[in-house]
Amino acid sequence: MKILIVEDEASLLEIMTATLKKEGYVVENATDHDSAIGKLSVYAYDCVLLDIMLPGGSGLDVLEHIRKQNTKTNVIIISAKDSIDDKVKGLELGADDYLAKPFHLAELVARMRSVARRSRNDGEFAYRLGNVSLEPESNRVLVDGRDVPLLKKEFDILAYFMQRPGHLVDKAVLAEAVWGDHIDQADNFQFVYAQMKNLRRKLAEAGADIEIKSVYGFGYKLV
């Protein structure tokens, strides 16, 4: 899959590129409005990560340019301006997703994947790992085709890991992702542990061949 990252912040561009390359994507860069238009006119990309505030013009113009070309390119808008206006405008212009800075790189990868999958087979969409498949729309988890009943929080945790297989996830980050912004650095993550224990038990009982492992006592990894 070929990706174009349009981003003027050099260091951000660098780590985004490095992360996505490691995931096995072909990545190209553009750092301003004109070079982005130039590259888009010449080459075809499967996905464009687009910053809104660019030197030489708005990312929204680039988006319009892409949509005028009528290609099936997926566009994920990345903007520090996480105002609702920008988001609405971007999605109206045909962006596929919106990611507000600052974001976790794992989040970026997960969004990339889901956008790519969504475009491949519209409608029925699921994360699949081993014999486990998770359907976000219907809130169902299937192991070998059998339904596994999960509580809301357990489902959220599993979904979070399914989007980031093989990545180390900090407990604090997981807590924030599942329980919301109000977690802060509560020094005690027992509530995460309790949910995790139940989730692991349910997965093991259903005979799933994936496992959420504890890593060094401060994080987890899905293997």
Add this chain to the structure above:
Amino acid sequence: MLVFMTVWGVFFFRVMTEEINDETDDMLEEYSQGIIIKWLSGVHIPSVDNGTNNTYYVRQVSPEYAGSNAWIRYEDARIYIASKSEQEAARIRRQIFMDSDSNHYELTVAVPSFEKEDLIRSILWSMVILYFVLLVSLVLITMIVVKFNMRPFDALLRWYDSYVPGRKNAPVPADTDVIEFKRLAEAAQNAVNRFERQYEQQKQFISNASHELQTPLAVCAGRIEMLLDSPDLTERQAEELVKMHRSIQGLTRLNRTLLLLSKIENGQFPETEDIDMASLFRSGLEMFGEIYASKSIEVRMDETGKCVWKMNPQLASVLVNNLLKNAFIHSADGAEITVRTSPDRFVVSNTGARPLDGSRIFTRFYQENSGKEGSTGLGLALVKTVCDNSGLSVGYEYDGRHNFIVSRFNSVS
């Protein structure tokens, strides 16, 4: 004024006395002339007449007496008036005259005149009354004049009272023809403009600063995430990295809160809808109860009537969750948290040993026990800002528990 009035009173008394005496003397003179002429011409008149108004008597005196006294004397004395059978103040004229037989006579003519003391008293009284009337009217007039003249000033004062920095304010009232007031209004307008500009700049600075911080923070966190994924990492290194990552997450959160604050202040949450606050509280209590399960905090919820308010849904959840989080974070293990909701207000209470400084808890970064883990010092500032921008008021009371009271200003809407 008092001194002036006294001097004036004395002067007035003198002049009055002079004038009255003068008049009386003229009359007495005429009268006595008539009597003397009658006497000398041999017309028999009684030597004593004691009428009501005029009294006279004639007595013979020795030539020595006549020689040793002035021929005509005026004096004030008290005489007995028979018809009234009382003493009365009178003006007396004594004239010594001589008939053709060289007999000396003294004619005493008396006219009852005014009582000096009465006069003094009445002058004094009128003076006192005048004094007070003058005083009162002076004060009244001054007050009215000042009030009238100071209308532009009053308008300016009222305007200052209603002034809220950073909001849309009416222009400084400058509806006056007085040059000084015009200049005052101009100066006030200029000062306010400067202040507004500065306020705007400061707000801009905070929002720009937190804006600009976002990307470097994201990059920093991103790099750590990349490092964490590298396979040749020892546990020790990974732990350090995770700690670093958590600190950066804390910074990011702080930054996000600051950004949220300036967004609320800039009125970027205009949409409102009907929000059931009680249900927000219920879900918030459930969530925090789960997170802080280890504290074994007892939670109670009292609902009186429906608590449905029209406000921005995002702000409503910020408000509710920050109040609850504040209560949970600052509660000791086994404490009790109570939420009471009614149509126009709700109260979040948690047990606490000491009252907090109510004037400072809503300011940014104020923390009673500074450096408490898990609190940015912005939670209550956020609560206050949300309330200020949503037509709500928030207050703090202590009665053995910390009570945070949020109420609607207008219960109609």
